[in-house]
Amino acid sequence: MTLTAERQAPTSRTRAHPPRSEPSVPRPRARTELVDRPTERLEAEVIDLAGRLSVGTYELLVLVGEIDARGSFATWGALTCAAWLADVCGIEVCTARTQVRVARAMREFGGLDASMESGDISYAKARVLAACLTHDNAEALLSIAERTPAGKLGAAIAAWSQRNEDADQIRRRQHASRSVTWRTEPSGTVMVSARLTPEAAGALCAAVDAEVTRNRAPAGASLAQQRADALVRLITGGGAGVSAEVVVHVTAEGNRLTDGTPLSDHAITQLLPEAFVSLLIHDTQRQPIDASPRRRHPTRRQRRVLDELQHECAHPGCHAQAFLQYDHIEPYEPHGPTTLANLQRLCGPHNRAKEADRRGTR
Numbered sequence: 001m002t003l004t005a006e007r008q009a010p011t012s013r014t015r016a017h018p019p020r021s022e023p024s025v026p027r028p029r030a031r032t033e034l035v036d037r038p039t040e041r042l043e044a045e046v047i048d049l050a051g052r053l054s055v056g057t058y059e060l061l062v063l064v065g066e067i068d069a070r071g072s073f074a075t076w077g078a079l080t081c082a083a084w085l086a087d088v089c090g091i092e093v094c095t096a097r098t099q100v101r102v103a104r105a106m107r108e109f110g111g112l113d114a115s116m117e118s119g120d121i122s123y124a125k126a127r128v129l130a131a132c133l134t135h136d137n138a139e140a141l142l143s144i145a146e147r148t149p150a151g152k153l154g155a156a157i158a159a160w161s162q163r164n165e166d167a168d169q170i171r172r173r174q175h176a177s178r179s180v181t182w183r184t185e186p187s188g189t190v191m192v193s194a195r196l197t198p199e200a201a202g203a204l205c206a207a208v209d210a211e212v213t214r215n216r217a218p219a220g221a222s223l224a225q226q227r228a229d230a231l232v233r234l235i236t237g238g239g240a241g242v243s244a245e246v247v248v249h250v251t252a253e254g255n256r257l258t259d260g261t262p263l264s265d266h267a268i269t270q271l272l273p274e275a276f277v278s279l280l281i282h283d284t285q286r287q288p289i290d291a292s293p294r295r296r297h298p299t300r301r302q303r304r305v306l307d308e309l310q311h312e313c314a315h316p317g318c319h320a321q322a323f324l325q326y327d328h329i330e331p332y333e334p335h336g337p338t339t340l341a342n343l344q345r346l347c348g349p350h351n352r353a354k355e356a357d358r359r360g361t362r
């Protein structure tokens with residue numbers, strides 16, 4: 001069973017759908033045309049197309065920077081330029097964030113803009129530079145970038161920082177950039193990425209490798225696979241040490257985690273021996289049973305139902321999915337009921353903006 005939620009109607013200050021350009025169509029090519037073409041010609045075409053792609057990327061970033069500066073993305077209900085860009089271009093939000101970050105750096109640092117326009121610095125290098133440039137180091141880092149391959153630029157900048165910046169400043173920056181993210185891959189596995197300070201990363205890697213050496217490797221397992229198993233054992237205590245709730249949605253289309261990651265019946269069977277099973281009851285129309293409207297805050301069952309109904313912020317044009325808040329569509333005071341029909345999920349900024357509009361404080 002698939003549950004869907006209706007969106008709010010667009011307000012007078014938002015537009016429902018961002019504009020989309022007509023897709024460009026590649027020129028048709030016959031397979032025999034490529035087979036018969038000399039290698040030198042193919043190589044020349046690759047170089048030519050790569051150059052045009054670089055020019056097109058530069059032009060795109062210039063336009064993105066202008067849209068970001070104007071703030072026009074907000075008229076579509078998007079919280080950020082990156083959210084709008086991801087929607088209109090059909091790309092991941094993390095990719096759009098990087099593009100916006102580079103576009104802002106181009107506007108702030110004329111040297112970066114000029115180097116990208118001339119082709120001396122590629123977009124791949126600019127992605128690395130955007131997070132590092134300041135008005136004090138821009139000239140030095142741009143010079144390093146022009147003579148360093150993209151794959152080695154990060155290490156080259158880190159080495160320059162160690163020689164030229166204050167150690168406490170470097171430490172504060174490293175601490176501020178720490179993060180852990182994860183996403184579902186097409187294979188059904190989950191990719192976990194961590195950015196840690198050097199000392200934390202060193203301790204983690206040493207602990208993982210020590211755990212690998214303490215356990216006999218499964219037949220045919222690579223080192224990377226052994227490290228993955230070791231990391232899970234260290235975090236979960238072998239599987240029995242996790243007390244956090246893991247919610248599994250069982251629908252007609254199959255089983256999945258809250259973020260959409262599919263889960264096989266076999267995987268659920270592995271969880272059951274140590275699991276506490278909580279049921280979500282449906283009525284005769286296969287709709288989840290609602291809870292009492294006399295409560296101000298939604299019950300845990302209501303929250304689970306809303307999580308299933310609304311995967312994104314209910315504000316038009318906003319696609320935020322993390323840390324959504326539960327909001328009364330009709331305010332609880334004076335008489336908004338705490339029922340599913342009167343509840344929605346909003347991201348923090350849009351929830352606060354709605355409250356400010358209601359109180360007339362914005």
